[in-house]
Amino acid sequence: MTVTVGPSAVTPSVTLICLAHAGGSIALYREWQRRLPSSVRVHTLELPGRGARRMLPAHTEWPALIDQLCADLRGHVDTARPFAVFGHSMGALVGLELIHALRQRDGCSPVWFGASATVAPLRRKTETHWIDAPHDLMVDMLHKRGGTPAELLADRDFLDLVMPAMRADFHLCGLHPRHVAQAARAPLDCPVSVLIGRDDRATANADDVAAWSHETRGPCTTHTFDGGHFYLDDTPDRVLACVATSLAGALAPPIHVTPAQPTKGEAWMH
Template identity: 45%
Template structure:
């Protein structure tokens, strides 16, 4: 029997692995769901949030399960998690010689279309809260809870700053895996010109774009449809990866 694909799932800025808590029930047995908490998030909230992309990616590599070393890996990330997933894909290729079999990027502007923005370092708490309201996904009662805001904003500010100052390394070769960009039809991020389509530039393999009803957090509204699309993409990627890569294990460390 073939080893399952390890599907690494990464959350949005300020989010945690809990956003994927309902996915496992709809995953077939050949997909091993592996949602991760970045430092400072979820079950790792007692540790400081990563202050650089290299620190974040190193932490994610170290958090991968041992089972990921012996089989295929796929990555799905939402919003900031998409950038983290893209960087993780490059890190895995650099350390193993193999790209993941598939990369799913959700509600995130492609690296080549991002604008440099340092405003989140110094903006007021109110400006941060306004941005969270605009994006949706955070209950209004939490945004009105000062205790929650005081606890959450430092990590959110760090995450937002990482996203605003992100710069991909232009010297890197494109990935060799299939890439799917997901977005919501009512999401300003996903609907910006070229925001999703420019993800095609990060890979030599096939690129696909999938849109769903909803805003920036569309996957909370149509989770079943999103999961079906992820499973379908993984099924195709798995079949295409088996023949040339059979018997070539990962070596993560």
């Protein structure tokens, strides 16, 4: 089923770069290409250490990760043409850093940025304990976030397989406030849509979510959906409709209104 959004559906072609959550893979977006309007080309970026790239070591430093992703994009996405970025949870932080890197290196910016299931960077706390956190603490965090079946959380072989990437990702998220503080940079210029789950404890503070507005000079809107941290799986139709509509709005040409000419009486009054 393809999402339709009426007469405002996306008509100019746009590439939508998608990034997954901590420890997650691009399988999160497996249905997006088929269900979004045909003018949207979905390009997923798989981080090292998971999915088809699980044999590669996961990055634990922001500069190295962003260098890797910028290299991955070259030859696959023409950033001189309209593109947008969507990231879920940690993917939103990665997406933000990727956008700033592309603007600094290539002078290009997206037409739209979708930040999902995470609070604004300025509202996050620096955490340095995740890289060597006890196993039980990691499992407890995964349990609180949801999205991982209980039987997998009890499967030691599975956890041993995914834990290195999970530790690296949690470590990156914990270092992000420090990274942002050290990188003096101007806000984005594109519209930002913040998507959250109504029952997600990670985004329960409305002020922390609204603070995304400080990351852009463009408009910033918040969209709430039924579900928790992984609301993407709970209400896919509504989420994809929101993404399609947001892209259509970002790509729409600006409307220029010509002021009406005053009548003779109005001209005399002026």
